[in-house]
Amino acid sequence: MTEDVLVVHGGTPLQGQIRVRGAKNLVSKAMVAALLGESPSRLFDVPRIRDVEVVSGLLELHGVKVSAGAEDGELVMDPTNVESASTDEINVHAGSSRIPILLCGPLLHRLGHAFIPDLGGCHIGPRPIDFHIGALREFGAVVDKTPEGMHLSAPNGLHGAKLELPYPSVGATEQVLLTAVRAEGVTELRNAAIEPEIIDLICILQKMGAIIKVHTDRVIEIHGVPRLYGYEHKPIPDRIEAASWAAAALATRGEIEVLGARQQDMMTFLNVYRSIGGELKITDDRVARAGVSGSEGGIKFWHPGGELKAVALETDVHPGFMTDWQQPLVVALTQARGISIMHETVYEQRLGYTEALNSMGATIQVYRDCLGGTPCRFGRRNFMHSAVIAGPSKLHAADLRIPDLRAGFAHLIAALAAEGTSRVYGVNLIKRGYEDFEAKLAALGAHVERL
Structure with a gap:
């Protein structure tokens, strides 16, 4: 569609x-959590992005009433009249997001049944829902597979369980949290994800009244509470957009x-940024509020020359x-002198975008081998998941x-x-x-x- 094309005149430094x-990866889950409450929830600083609409x-x-609050970016969600939705209505959203599976636990608590359509999301590699389904069964859910999706029920309610993730998956950890908080008894989750969005x-x-203890060693x-x-x-800021x-x-x-960018959520990225040769300055939000800087806290990033x-x-x-940091940073690495290596250990099909960069003059070679020592989810499974970037390369315009x-x-x-x-x-x-990225x-x- 013509309105889906952006003409970019490159070569100008962004300033x-x-x-x-x-954070996108928190806001959508916070909205799902509102389903668990018996009174309205208010979420602030919500970005205007497609995932929020979905x-x-x-x-x-x-049956949740969703409305804008008094403040810009405020969202009010009233779940007092939760009701069932038809499978046809839910299927309208099937290809738009992977969020429907996270509604299962809250809906089983509120209604006693739930439905999972075919799930969408970005095509960066299979993200199986086997653990989601297995965990829901451990909690006491009954799963019936049908041609249009999966129907879940909880004839005897949901109860606590002892679970261990084969991999510290963010989505699976969210599933357990959203289901366990109102399940009868105690749930123990081992090898859990501990991303900042999970902690938030x-x-x-x-x-909301939950009792959750975060122990050492990802436990x-x-x-459960009745x-x-x-x-x-107010959610944590989006560390992925900030890094982008x-x-x-x-x-x-x-x-x-x-x-709005926050240092403590981005420390690993900031170390890499400096190692590459980028410069940054952090303005602490507490200092900003005191009127020293005259603005909201954040982080300034720049290329110092050379x-x-x-x-x-x-x-x-x-x-x-973070896996979501690597694609934007690889573009910057095409401008670095020498050989850079990016070993993707989280999603097996996340380096396909490098073909377009090569068409623009970059020199990037992808490999099946694990070019690094970090444990990899799919080593020796024939996926192109390591990239070698030679630079610097002069990039030229292309259709992408x-x-x-x-x-x-x-x-x-x-x-x-x-x-x-x-x-x-x-x-x-x-x-x-990315909210209002064209205006930004x-x-x-x-x-x-x-165009």
């Missing part, structure tokens, strides 16, 4: 100030201040280098088609860094996770226009 709101639609299908979700559930203990109430919460703009500053030799340095990186679960959310932003950065005019197709996919580009001095 200026933008702001990030609540989850709002799913909640409204189940736990904070929300605790505000989470949940004591009822939960609404919450008021940081990479854009580096790739275009610019300077971008990302208001050459960038090659690095060897591996993605990993928190506190490792966006394959998924994070790769899409990487393609956009490449077009901004390249000499000449590029056409980027499928840019509406970026709206899934304009604020940073980028020369872009809709």
Whole structure:
């Protein structure tokens, strides 16, 4: 569609100030958590992104009243009249998001039944729901598979269970948390994900009345309670979007201040950023409120001039280098002198975007081998999941088609860094996770226009 094409006139350093709101990977789960309460919840600093629209639609299908609050970015969710939704209505959202599976636990508690359609999301590798289903069965759910999806019921209610994840999956950890908080008895989850978004979700559930203990060694203990109430919460800022703009500053030799970005959530990224040769300055929010800086806290990222340095990186679960950080940063690494290595250990099909970068003049070779020592989910399974980047490379304009959310932003950065005019197709996919990205580009001095 013509309105889905962005014309990018590259070669201009991005300079200026933008702001990030609540984390995409937390906000949607916080909205699901509102289903568990018996009174309205208020979520602040909610970004205007497609995923929020999808989850709002799913909640409204189940009788939750979703409305804008008094403040900009405030969302009010009233779950007092939760009701069943038809499978046809739910299937309308089937290809838009993977959120429906996380509604199962809350709906089983509220209604006694739930439905899982065929799940969508970005095509970055299979994300099996086997553990989700297995965990729900351990809690006492009965799962009936049908051609249109899976129907779940809980004839005897849900009860606590002892579970251990084969891999510290964020989605599976969220599933257990959202189900265990109102299950009768105690749930113990081992090898849990401990990402900042997970901890923030736990904070929300605790505000609602849950009893959740985070132990050492990735063990989470949940004591089920009979009822939960609404919450008021400001989510952590989006560390993925902040890192994406940081990479854009580096790739275009610019300077971008990302208001709202928080140091403690991004320490691993910030260390890598400095190792490459990027510069940054952190403005503590407490100092900003005191009036010293005159603005909201955040992080300023810039290219200091000179050459960038090659690095060897591996993605990993928190506190490792986040898989969603690698695509935008690889664009910057095409401008670093020497040989950089990126070993993707989380999603097996996440390096496909490098073909487009090569068409723009980058020199990137992908390999099946594990080029690093971090334990890999799919080593020796014939997936191209390691990349070797030789640089620096002079990027030139090209026509690009966006394959998924994070790769899409990487393609956009490449077009901004390249000499000449590029056409980027499928840019509406970026709206899934980046609020008002075109307005932010304009604020940073980028020369872009809709075709």
